[in-house]
Amino acid sequence: MTRPLYPSDTQIAYTITDEDVAKIKAAIDTEELTDLALTLGNIPSQSRYEAESAAFVFDWLQTNGFKSRQCGATPERPNIIGEYGGTGVGKNLLFTAHLDTESPSDDPHINQHRFSPETLSNPEWKQCWLEDGKLHGFPLYNDRGPMSCFLIAAKALKKAGFDLAGKLYLTACPGEIGPEPMEQWEGVDYLGKDIGANYLFHHGGVIADYAIAAEGCDWGVTWQGCGYVLYRIQIFGEGVFTPILDAPKEVHKHPNPIYKLGPVIDALHQWSQRYEQENGYETAGGISNPKVQIDAIKAGSPMSFGAGTDVCSVYIDVGLTPQQTAAQSYHELKDVMSGLDIAGFEIEPMVVRNGYEANPTDVSPLVKSLCEATTAVNGSPVELAHPAYSSMWRDHNVFNMQRVPAITTGMPRFAATPEDLAKSALIYALTALSVCGKQ
Structure with missing residues (x-):
């Protein structure tokens, strides 16, 4: 028998309706979302070089009418924060995704002794594209595809006329993948996780009741991580x-x-x-x-x-x-x-x-909201993510460390379709509506 993901008596701020689903779905432009994901994915953004992609997200937020700001340990590696809603009394929800992406080093000597020539020549390191109905490219997989989904989710809520009672934070952070200061590679130039979501939590002017690390989870969810x-x-x-x-x-x-x-x-x-x-x-x-x-x-x-x-x-x-x-x-x-x-x-x-986990009682309203949103979109409730996703570091760890109940969840990790992106954006939007409530 499958263990329930939340207690049966869990209370949520707002129960979404079929009308809500229809309105928000109509406000999501799949082509716009796909173009956004590909554009973001094709901006070079390996660790330590996130400035261009950060600037793009900041400009996108401003262009689309969201209150936005930057907060960084260094000017070259800022956290980007957008806000929507918060006009009433409700819970605040924070979405986060990372700007940096897995990539070979910018040092040819390191690459020579770590990667084979075949591995180095893989175009997916830096390029993203749509082919035969599937999206390709490491930057899109991890993590600018899911980032694009929650950005469009917020835009859809705004376009459909849903004013949220609680505040919705839209954050894009550097350094989730790495690197880490090590031996001769010391100092702030080599900081990774310390200048991303962790710095954002302490200095970004955000107060979240719940947080979602938007990452590819093959539609699963987990609230713990190694x-x-x-x-x-x-x-x-x-x-x-x-x-x-x-x-x-x-x-x-x-x-x-x-x-x-x-x-x-x-x-x-x-x-x-x-x-x-x-x-x-x-x-x-x-x-x-x-x-x-x-x-x-x-x-x-x-x-x-x-x-x-x-x-x-x-x-x-x-x-x-x-x-x-x-x-x-x-x-x-x-x-x-x-x-x-x-x-x-x-x-x-x-x-x-250290690894962290959310208190199961404290996180249950967020999980229930996600389950109801997923059921409305995919026809079945969300299931626990594959153990690989609860055995790695993701930035939900940062918020669980600070006693903000947090989960990681999202679209298929690899070779998602534009329709998968649209479904993920709809799930994120409905979850935000359920958590923050209508004003």
Whole structure:
């Protein structure tokens, strides 16, 4: 039996009618929405270079008659905030989506050592297009397609004459994907999540009762998400000048710590299997599976070859469910490394972000509003999102961290159709009407 997503006695501000659905649906122009998504998606906006797309959203809000402003930790990476409604007494709802998109680095050297030529040549990194009725392009998938949906949802509410009692915030944020300050890449120029929705919450002049992170969820919903900790595990040894090196027959006896990578990686992999199996977290809001992967390895320098290295670093990414802290994995990794035949090691958490979840009672009015809106549009209520969506970081974590009940939900993640965009916009508009209420 499927577990209900909210208690049967959950109260909402406003129950949408068939007339409401018809009016708002008629106000959504699918062609306009598709053009907006493609235009936004084709503005280059990798992390640290969101200024052009931010300016576009700001201008769009002003052109369409929404009160709008900018708020940023740096002028080059602003958060954009639009407002609608708030003329009566009602709950405030905040939509957020991120401006940055997954992309290779702007440093060719980094790309050379991370991506194959085939991967780098994929046009979907920076281009978005409509082909055979399907939308393509990573920027559109993540996250300017869903962003376009809530922008058009707000425009449709306005066009259809629905004045909201509560306030509707429309926000576009930098830095959700990354990067993170790391080693020589330090300072504000490399900030990611800290200057996006988190900065917006504290300095953007927003007061939300509820929040929705608009992202592709294949029509599902979740109100929990994982965090992560990135550890740098340094393995110590001794670099020996190659001409005087007497290389041992046994690999594990080699003084160069690079030669220890085999047993180290094997031990970390075996630990990661146990960690993932033992720490799965399931609630009414979803299933979070804390995954683990080695992301990078760094050792020595090819510019000063000929003497090996004293240090080899392994960077391992460890997921954190809403119930976990980094201390657990730190101590477990320390036990794993202590059992290996190595000269020495050091474990440092380079990045730590906890996972979060909404209080199920507090979030239930938002979930019920979404369910009723989805039923009105798709003919069936929303279901829990795939565990992948509740096992990653999305910016609903920011609001749940601050005790603002938040969910993430949206259209199909990949290869959506223009009709999917229109349905998503209608669902967002109806959810906003239900949460904020009519004035």
